[in-house]
Amino acid sequence: GAKEGGRNSYRFYQADMTRRAQERLTQERSLRRALEEGEFEVWYQPKLELADGRLCGAEALLRWRDPARGLVSPAEFIPLAERTGLIVPIGELVLDQVCRQARQWADRGLLAGRIAVNVAALQIERSDYAATLRQALEKHGLPATALEVEVTESLIMESPNHARQVLCDIQTLGVTTAVDDFGTGYSSLAYLKVLPINHLKIDRAFVADLPHNANDVAIARAIIALGHSLGFHITAEGIETQEQLEFLRGAGCDQGQGYLFGRPMPAADFTAWMQQRRA
Ligand code: C2E
Ligand code: MG
Ligand code: MG
Ligand code: MG
Numbered sequence: 001g002a003k004e005g006g007r008n009s010y011r012f013y014q015a016d017m018t019r020r021a022q023e024r025l026t027q028e029r030s031l032r033r034a035l036e037e038g039e040f041e042v043w044y045q046p047k048l049e050l051a052d053g054r055l056c057g058a059e060a061l062l063r064w065r066d067p068a069r070g071l072v073s074p075a076e077f078i079p080l081a082e083r084t085g086l087i088v089p090i091g092e093l094v095l096d097q098v099c100r101q102a103r104q105w106a107d108r109g110l111l112a113g114r115i116a117v118n119v120a121a122l123q124i125e126r127s128d129y130a131a132t133l134r135q136a137l138e139k140h141g142l143p144a145t146a147l148e149v150e151v152t153e154s155l156i157m158e159s160p161n162h163a164r165q166v167l168c169d170i171q172t173l174g175v176t177t178a179v180d181d182f183g184t185g186y187s188s189l190a191y192l193k194v195l196p197i198n199h200l201k202i203d204r205a206f207v208a209d210l211p212h213n214a215n216d217v218a219i220a221r222a223i224i225a226l227g228h229s230l231g232f233h234i235t236a237e238g239i240e241t242q243e244q245l246e247f248l249r250g251a252g253c254d255q256g257q258g259y260l261f262g263r264p265m266p267a268a269d270f271t272a273w274m275q276q277r278r279a
Contacts, residue, residue, distance in 0.1 A: 027077075030068075042063070044101075044270040045061060048256055057115060058113070058116070059257060061118075092136075096139075099136045100140055102140070103141065114147055116147075118150045124166050129170070130173060133173060133175055152185060153184070156179070157187055167196045176199065178199035181201065182202055182203060199234070202234065210247050224252050236248050236256040237258065244258075245260060
């Protein structure tokens with residue numbers, strides 16, 4: 001009867017919960033193994049100055065080369081890494097790899113601009129991130145002008161005072177700061193105006209339908225105007241077409257990244273990409 005069905009569905013529910021808990025545990029274990037076995041790689045995507053097309057830096061994007069699954073996208077494992085705290089050691093690994101790579105590119109006179117590193121909320125909460133940055137720069141004999149840090153609106157809004165302090169410490173080092181995926185979160189303009197921020201990055205959700213979607217046109221123009229009047233530089237993400245590029249350049253957007261210029265690529269490929277552009 002109904003009672004019996006209820007009991008059964010409860011049992012199913014329990015079985016489902018157990019299965020999901022086990023799945024999570026398995027995933028966490030493989031993430032730990034990935035860290036120990038060196039399965040993480042940093043890929044690089046070029047950033048260009050829109051006015052003249054000059055290469056002005058790159059964004060470091062994490063990839064996991066899982067022997068079983070192949071290349072795994074960060075969207076699939078960053079949330080778990082954040083929940084388990086593994087994002088802290090993973091973030092340090094990314095920073096170390098980026099600094100080592102930046103040193104090599106600087107020595108070969110290849111990359112003049114900054115490499116932007118994505119930072120998760122937990123890294124700012126759990127560790128003295130500015131100190132971590134300073135140590136990484138010192139270890140690799142790198143000037144602070146080699147790096148930029150990208151944080152999200154939600155990271156800022158979770159604890160605005162702490163975030164402001166950390167961003168301030170980061171800027172004091174000489175590393176610049178950017179707000180990533182701008183417009184998709186819920187940051188308050190009151191905080192934005194007092195935060196030590198150098199760049200706003202327009203999320204690619206607003207770029208995808210430019211210049212045909214009138215709302216996205218309005219949003220992109222508004223972010224550029226607001227950002228500029230608050231003294232920020234504006235970067236657009238996800239530029240895939242010439243039309244998008246022309247619209248954004250015309251609207252006064254400063255920098256951009258996207259498949260139109262170059263996809264994220266392994267360090268060796270990015271080296272070749274830079275050498276080829278130069279020739
Ligand atoms: P994000 O920081 O907003 O990075 C931009 C994402 O857009 C990247 O996805 C990039 O590959 C993608 N992208 C760039 N240009 C285009 C384009 O023209 N078209 C399309 N469709 N996509 C484009 P990816 O590499 O999969 O990274 C996803 C997210 O994972 C990142 O978003 C960032 O939030 C996070 N992430 C990546 N690396 C790290 C890391 O080292 N630490 C932390 N905490 N998060 C990271
Ligand atoms: Mg980013
Ligand atoms: Mg972004
Ligand atoms: Mg984004």
